[in-house]
Structure formats: C-alpha cells, structure tokens
Amino acid sequence: MPAKELNKICMECKDAEFELTVRKRQLCRRFIAHKVQSRLSVYRAFGLDGPKHQLLLPVSLGVSSSVLMHILNSDRQNRLSNGRPLGYDFKILVIEPSTIAATGVPFDKNFEALQKNLPMHDITRIPFHSIFDYVPEVKEILQEYAGSKFIDDSAQSNEQRLAAFRASIATPTSRTDVDSVLLTRLVVEFAKKSGCESVMWGDSDSRLAAKALAGVAKGRGASLTWQVSDGMSPWGVRFEYPLRDLFKAELLQYESVCAELSDIVIPDQPPSENVLTKNLSIDELMLRYVQNQGAKYPGVMANVARTANKLNPSTSGSAPTCALCASLLGNVKGNSGVTVANQAEDNHSSQFCYGCMRSRPEELC
Amino acid sequence: MAPTACFNCKEARAVIIRPKNRHKLCRACFINIFETEVHETIIGTNLFFPGERVAIGASGGKDSTVLAAVLKTLNERYNYGLDLCLLSIDEGIRGYRDDSLETVKRNAVQYEMPLDILGYSELYGWTMDQVVEQVGKKGNCTYCGVFRRQALDRGAARLGIKHVVTGHNADDVAETVMMNLLRGDLPRLSRGTSIVTSSDASDIKRSKPLKYAYEKEIVLYAHHRQLDYFTTECIYSPEAFRGSARTLIKDLEKIRPSSILDIVKSGEDMAALVPVEVRGAGKSKQLAEEESAGGCGSQNGRTSGGEMAAMEAQLAENEEAESLETEIKLHNGSRVKANRGPTGKAVKAQTIKHCERCNYISSQRICKACTLLDGLNRNRPKTAIEVGVGMEDEESSSTLMRQMERAQLSAT
Numbered sequence: 001m002p003a004k005e006l007n008k009i010c011m012e013c014k015d016a017e018f019e020l021t022v023r024k025r026q027l028c029r030r031f032i033a034h035k036v037q038s039r040l041s042v043y044r045a046f047g048l049d050g051p052k053h054q055l056l057l058p059v060s061l062g063v064s065s066s067v068l069m070h071i072l073n074s075d076r077q078n079r080l081s082n083g084r085p086l087g088y089d090f091k092i093l094v095i096e097p098s099t100i101a102a103t104g105v106p107f108d109k110n111f112e113a114l115q116k117n118l119p120m121h122d123i124t125r126i127p128f129h130s131i132f133d134y135v136p137e138v139k140e141i142l143q144e145y146a147g148s149k150f151i152d153d154s155a156q157s158n159e160q161r162l163a164a165f166r167a168s169i170a171t172p173t174s175r176t177d178v179d180s181v182l183l184t185r186l187v188v189e190f191a192k193k194s195g196c197e198s199v200m201w202g203d204s205d206s207r208l209a210a211k212a213l214a215g216v217a218k219g220r221g222a223s224l225t226w227q228v229s230d231g232m233s234p235w236g237v238r239f240e241y242p243l244r245d246l247f248k249a250e251l252l253q254y255e256s257v258c259a260e261l262s263d264i265v266i267p268d269q270p271p272s273e274n275v276l277t278k279n280l281s282i283d284e285l286m287l288r289y290v291q292n293q294g295a296k297y298p299g300v301m302a303n304v305a306r307t308a309n310k311l312n313p314s315t316s317g318s319a320p321t322c323a324l325c326a327s328l329l330g331n332v333k334g335n336s337g338v339t340v341a342n343q344a345e346d347n348h349s350s351q352f353c354y355g356c357m358r359s360r361p362e363e364l365c
Numbered sequence: 366m367a368p369t370a371c372f373n374c375k376e377a378r379a380v381i382i383r384p385k386n387r388h389k390l391c392r393a394c395f396i397n398i399f400e401t402e403v404h405e406t407i408i409g410t411n412l413f414f415p416g417e418r419v420a421i422g423a424s425g426g427k428d429s430t431v432l433a434a435v436l437k438t439l440n441e442r443y444n445y446g447l448d449l450c451l452l453s454i455d456e457g458i459r460g461y462r463d464d465s466l467e468t469v470k471r472n473a474v475q476y477e478m479p480l481d482i483l484g485y486s487e488l489y490g491w492t493m494d495q496v497v498e499q500v501g502k503k504g505n506c507t508y509c510g511v512f513r514r515q516a517l518d519r520g521a522a523r524l525g526i527k528h529v530v531t532g533h534n535a536d537d538v539a540e541t542v543m544m545n546l547l548r549g550d551l552p553r554l555s556r557g558t559s560i561v562t563s564s565d566a567s568d569i570k571r572s573k574p575l576k577y578a579y580e581k582e583i584v585l586y587a588h589h590r591q592l593d594y595f596t597t598e599c600i601y602s603p604e605a606f607r608g609s610a611r612t613l614i615k616d617l618e619k620i621r622p623s624s625i626l627d628i629v630k631s632g633e634d635m636a637a638l639v640p641v642e643v644r645g646a647g648k649s650k651q652l653a654e655e656e657s658a659g660g661c662g663s664q665n666g667r668t669s670g671g672e673m674a675a676m677e678a679q680l681a682e683n684e685e686a687e688s689l690e691t692e693i694k695l696h697n698g699s700r701v702k703a704n705r706g707p708t709g710k711a712v713k714a715q716t717i718k719h720c721e722r723c724n725y726i727s728s729q730r731i732c733k734a735c736t737l738l739d740g741l742n743r744n745r746p747k748t749a750i751e752v753g754v755g756m757e758d759e760e761s762s763s764t765l766m767r768q769m770e771r772a773q774l775s776a777t
Binding site: 212217221224278282285289293297298300307310311334336355358 | 405406409410542543547549550551554558560577609613616617619620621624626628629630631632633634635636637638640643673674676679680684
C-alpha cells in the first residue's frame with residue numbers, strides 16, 4: 001500500500017528508505033554523512049584553486065573515527081566516480097591500540113579489514129612508543145617532567161622506556177591525561193612529517209562534551225580552544241572535529257547499517273560497574289557523566305561542546321608555552337586570578353603549564 | 366605507629382591532612398597557612414584600601430563566620446586599616462534563620478563588630494516561608510537568591526558602606542563555573558570567577574576573599590579555632606544545574622583533590638576567552654542581581670531536574686527549527702566562520718539601567734526582584750518569561766518601593 005511505503009521514506013531527502021532514527025526523526029544514512037561533509041566544504045574550496053588540501057585522519061578503530069573515515073571515503077569515491085573535484089585528500093594513521101592500552105584486544109584483523117576496505121589509501125600504522133622517533137626531544141622533556149625519582153634507562157628499547165615512564169605516574173587521571181597529551185603530539189608530528197595541514201579528529205559530540213568538562217576539571221580550560229573547538233593548534237596544524245554535531249548513539253546507529261565497518265571497528269568495552277568513583281580517571285568520570293545525563297538531556301550535553309566552541313582562541317601570541325603540551329604557561333591574557341601564585345610550591349619548574357604540573361608523577365594527588 | 370611530624374614546621378605533631386593537597390600539618394601551621402593564603406589573595410588582587418569600611422555578609426554559617434574571623438585577624442596582623450562590620454539578612458525561614466541569627470549576634474560580640482540585620486519581610490513584604498507556601502519548593506532558591514543580593518546591597522547602602530564581602534568559597538566558584546558551562550551561559554562564565562564583582566552604575570563593590578579556600582578547609586579552620594558557627598543546611602533544595610554541578614564536583618574532589626582549584630583556574634582563563642560581544646555589561650563588570658542565583662551554600666545535592674528538562678526542551682525546539690532552515694551560501698570562504706560562530710542565537714547585549722519601580726540597578730526596565738514580587742503578589746508563581754511581564758501593572762509591585770521607603774526612613 002502506498003501509505004505504508006511512505007512511512008519508510010527518509011524525512012530529510014524524501015528519497016531513500018530510512019535506516020536510522022536520529023532525534024526522533026527517521027532518516028537515511030546520507031543525513032549523517034551530510035552533517036559531516038558540510039563541515040568539510042571549506043577544504044573542498046581550498047583545493048579547487050591549488051594543490052589538494054591534505055588532511056590526516058587518526059583512526060583508533062573505535063566507532064566514531066571509523067564512521068568518520070567511512071563517510072570521508074564514501075564522499076571521495078562518489079566524487080571520483082562522478083568526475084567531480086574532491087578538493088582535499090586524506091591520509092589515515094592508526095596508532096596501534098595494543099601499544100596504548102595494556103588490556104588492548106588484538107587488532108590485526110581489524111587493521112587488515114581496514115586495508116582491504118580502503119585499498120587505494122595511504123594508511124600508516126605506528127606504535128605509541130614511536131613518539132621517541134617522531135619527537136626526539138620528548139625524551140629529555142619526559143625526564144625533566146617526571147622529576148628526579150624517575151630514571152630513564154637509555155639502554156632499554158623505546159617501548160620499555162615509554163612503559164617505564166607511564167608506570168611512574170601514580171593516578172589514573174594523570175596517566176590518561178599525559179597519554180592523551182603524548183598521543184596528540186605524536187599525531188601532530190606525523191601530520192607535519194607527512195605534509196598534512198589539518199587533523200580530522202573523530203570525537204563525537206558526546207565525547208567533546210566530556211573532553212570539555214574534563215579539561216576544565218584538570219585546569220586546562222584555556223586549551224579548550226583547540227582541544228574541543230575547531231581551530232589552529234599551537235603546532236601550526238589545524239584541528240577539526242567534523243563529528244561535533246553527532247551524538248555517540250547516532251554514530252553507533254550509522255555503524256550498524258554499514259556492513260563493511262563491522263570487521264574494522266573494535267567494539268567499546270562496556271564500562272565496568274564495580275569501580276569506586278575515586279579510582280576512575282577524571283576523563284572517565286566525565287564520559288560516564290555525559291552518557292548518563294545525555295540519556296535524559298542529550299541537548300544540554302551537546303550544548304557543552306557548542307559553548308566551548310564559542311570561546312576565542314588566546315591572543316597571547318609569542319607568550320611562552322608548555323614544553324610538553326604546548327598550552328600557555330601561566331594565565332591567559334586578561335585573567336588576573338592568583339591561582340598559580342597561590343600554588344607556589346608547584347612552581348619550581350616554569351617549563352610546564354598548570355594542567356601538566358597537576359599530572360606530574362611526583363604530584364601526590 | 367609513631368605520630369607524623371608536621372610537613373611545615375617538622376616539629377609539632379601533624380593532626381590535619383590538608384584537603385587541598387594532602388599535606389600533613391599541625392594545628393598552628395594549618396591555621397597560619399590558611400590565613401596566609403587568604404592574605405595573599407587579598408594582597409594579590411588589591412582587594413582593600415586603608416581606611417575602607419567593609420561590611421561582611423554574615424549568615425552565621427561556617428563560611429561567613431570564618432571570613433569574619435580571618436578578616437579580623439589579618440586586619441590586625443597586617444594593619445589593613447579596615448573598618449569591619451557585620452551585615453545579616455533575615456530571609457524568614459523558621460528553624461533555619463532564627464537560630465543562625467542568634468549565632469551572628471554572638472559573633473558580633475566575639476569579634477567586637479557592629480551588626481545590622483535586615484529582613485525580607487521588612488524589605489519585600491514576604492518572608493521565604495511565605496514565598497515557599499505560595500510557589501512550592503521548586504524554584505524557591507531563585508527568589509531567595511535574587512532577594513538576598515538586593516538586600517545586601519540595600520543594607521550596605523543604609524550603612525553608607527561601599528564594599529560588601531561574602532563567604533563564597535572555592536567550591537562555590539567551581540560549582541558556578543561547571544554550572545555555567547552546563548547551561549551554556551557564556552556571559553556568566555565570563556564573570557562568575559572574578560573576585561570582585563561591581564559595576565560602574567552601582568556604588569557597592571562585592572568581593573569574595575575566600576574564593577580560593579576549600580570548603581573542607583574552612584570547616585577545619587572553624588573547628589580548630591573553635592569558632593562559634595551554626596551548622597545547618599537550608600531546608601529548601603537547589604536548582605537542578607547547580608545540583609548536578611555540585612554532585613560532579615564532589616566526585617571530582619574524591620578523584621583529585623586539587624580539581625576544585627583547577628576548575629577555578631580553568632574558569633578564570635575561560636572568562637578571559639569569552640568573546641567581548643557576549644560578555645554583557647562590560648569587562649569584569651557585573652550586575653549584582655545577576656550573580657548566580659541559588660548559591661546560598663546549601664550543601665544538599667537534591668535536584669528537581671525541572672530547569673534541565675526545560676532547557677532540553679528548548680534546545681530540541683531550536684534544533685527542529687534549525688533543520689527547517691535553508692542554508693544560503695554566499696561564497697565559499699564565509700562558511701568556516703559560520704560554523705564557528707554562535708549557533709544562530711542572537712547575542713543579548715546588556716545595558717545597565719535602573720528599575721522603574723524600586724530604582725535598584727537592573728539590566729531590564731523592571732528588576733528581577735520586582736518581577737518576582739509581581740508574580741508573588743498576583744498570587745501565582747514566577748512566569749517563565751522574565752522580560753516585560755506585567756510591566757503595565759504598576760499597582761502590584763509597589764510593595765517593594767513602600768518597604769524600601771520605610772527602610773530608608775527608619776535608617777535616617
């Protein structure tokens with residue numbers, strides 16, 4: 001019956017059958033793809049006049065970054081087969097998950113599936129500890145950062161040295177914090193070495209909200225302008241978050257209708273129930289908070305990332321920055337607060353920013 | 366186990382683990398360090414000038430009692446030359462305020478400071494108990510917060526004092542930062558953390574010298590100096606965003622004790638990054654009535670969820686409207702900016718005016734207190750639309766003016 005068939009039509013394009021229910025509306029997958037592509041149109045425009053804009057897409061093999069990769073690839077294939085200009089091209093970087101998380105599941109099959117699915121693509125796979133090769137100065141920085149109690153044994157392999165450094169950090173919050181700082185640096189350095197001008201991060205709206213809240217809670221409020229907002233990072237590489245309009249739940253729906261993603265994506269580990277709050281990392285606490293509250297108030301949570309995105313980047317120009325994370329040392333221009341002065345005992349090294357000082361191995365809390 | 370020596374003096378026995386950084390300290394060192402940190406805050410921000418008359422907003426609770434005790438101590442120790450007095454507001458909450466006011470009266474004697482008490486019933490014609498009877502328990506914090514802020518200013522004006530200090534602590538400030546982030550309230554995010562809140566149009570300067578002091582340390586300080594304060598929580602519940610932020614901060618403190626201070630630091634930095642056009646009434650200026658409502662220091666985390674649900678509905682509506690919009694491309698370059706800018710929400714510029722009813726400073730024609738009073742006097746709760754409600758109805762809100770006139774008469 002025609003009436004019945006009408007019910008199955010995507011409310012947006014009125015053409016395809018609907019596959020997803022996004023914010024109470026029945027839509028086809030093109031809607032989600034469109035939300036992402038509209039954020040990339042500027043790169044398309046750049047590439048029309050000159051050389052293609054090179055983007056780097058770090059893929060964790062999780063749901064969000066894999067969906068972003070799928071959308072970018074579909075867009076690319078569509079344009080190529082229709083003979084339309086693409087304007088940009090992208091490289092894929094996989095930092096081996098097993099070298100990041102101790103409990104990492106084997107990912108070789110997922111990586112093979114990824115290569116099989118995108119045969120024409122420039123895909124690189126590197127371990128976390130290759131940061132010592134990509135950012136050679138990081139060895140000295142880490143030694144300085146970790147303090148006198150940590151002794152770096154240069155006779156050890158890079159893998160062992162990174163493991164020893166990470167093990168010297170006492171709390172889950174500091175460990176997660178420093179890990180994400182190091183991962184960001186590795187991605188940035190890879191981007192620079194491979195000629196990419198921008199990094200496309202696969203953070204969903206939910207994740208960005210959690211990142212914003214966690215960043216604030218860790219004293220990194222000033223860095224939200226590139227850690228959550230689209231904009232220029234301190235290393236001269238642009239950071240973009242094209243999934244910022246999509247909730248994690250919506251990306252999960254998209255993944256479920258794309259058969260080719262099922263072999264690539266490593267499913268999220270369900271959050272363990274029996275963890276005391278004090279043993280969580282701040283990042284994890286915030287992810288859980290956004291998930292719980294997001295079930296009831298998705299719009300309010302989405303609004304957190306949007307609010308952070310409205311902040312102006314700091315105009316401190318040539319002000320000294322943190323040796324580790326490149327955030328501003330001291331206060332943002334115009335902030336006359338005395339939080340830093342009040343923490344005089346923390347200020348014995350002026351090389352690191354407020355947020356990094358909090359995550360130092362010697363810091364007790 | 367042998368007793369641990371104090372981290373600071375290395376001699377006396379440590380009896381306190383500092384909540385802020387887990388240092389183990391003896392009683393004397395803790396008290397000294399706590400006072401010195403408040404002193405550093407005061408000096409670092411040039412909070413006072415010699416000979417300044419300062420009113421301490423005193424509730425009889427731990428925060429304001431500690432503030433009074435510390436200010437008295439520091440004033441004498443470092444010769445600030447301040448003329449200190451206590452100013453109390455009687456909200457009219459039976460069983461909560463009656464006893465705490467007795468405490469304030471004792472404090473006045475203990476600290477040898479003059480005390481002035483100003484009541485809601487005297488000012489507005491309504492006690493909080495009567496307000497709650499009328500509007501119910503939901504949203505009553507808004508009334509209390511708005512009324513109290515005006516009351517403190519009016520009380521100070523009555524005493525001819527231009528600087529009111531309040532006992533807001535680091536936990537309160539951190540809570541406000543998180544709350545404003547959750548509410549997406551950039552103008553308040555740009556002002557909520559500054560130690561001094563004043564405006565060109567108002568004579569009264571407000572400040573919070575305990576802004577960097579942890580609530581837990583305030584309790585410890587009060588305990589170890591055996592201060593006479595009143596322990597109770599407001600019997601009415603906070604609004605949902607504050608409640609949610611409060612729960613979050615308590616969890617964060619368990620994970621990393623420094624995080625309260627870290628949030629304050631983030632809040633200060635972010636305040637400086639809020640675009641100028643969104644900041645409202647000028648850089649680091651604030652309308653006193655605008656200060657986050659509901660921050661009365663009540664420590665319960667109960668939430669009604671009403672405000673969050675209302676905002677959720679509003680956001681969903683906006684999104685639906687947005688999906689019906691047709692995007693018009695001007696030229697390709699302009700798209701980046703469009704993505705970064707505020708999402709279609711017009712930025713409200715605030716201008717400082719005076720309330721047409723009571724002459725109190727306000728960003729609207731009618732100040733918040735008078736608008737709320739309108740609702741109360743009309744025998745119904747506050748309406749959701751704040752601007753322009755019932756402004757024509759001049760009759761209903763003359764209560765405030767009458768009460769103010771009476772208060773001024775009695776002062777002269």
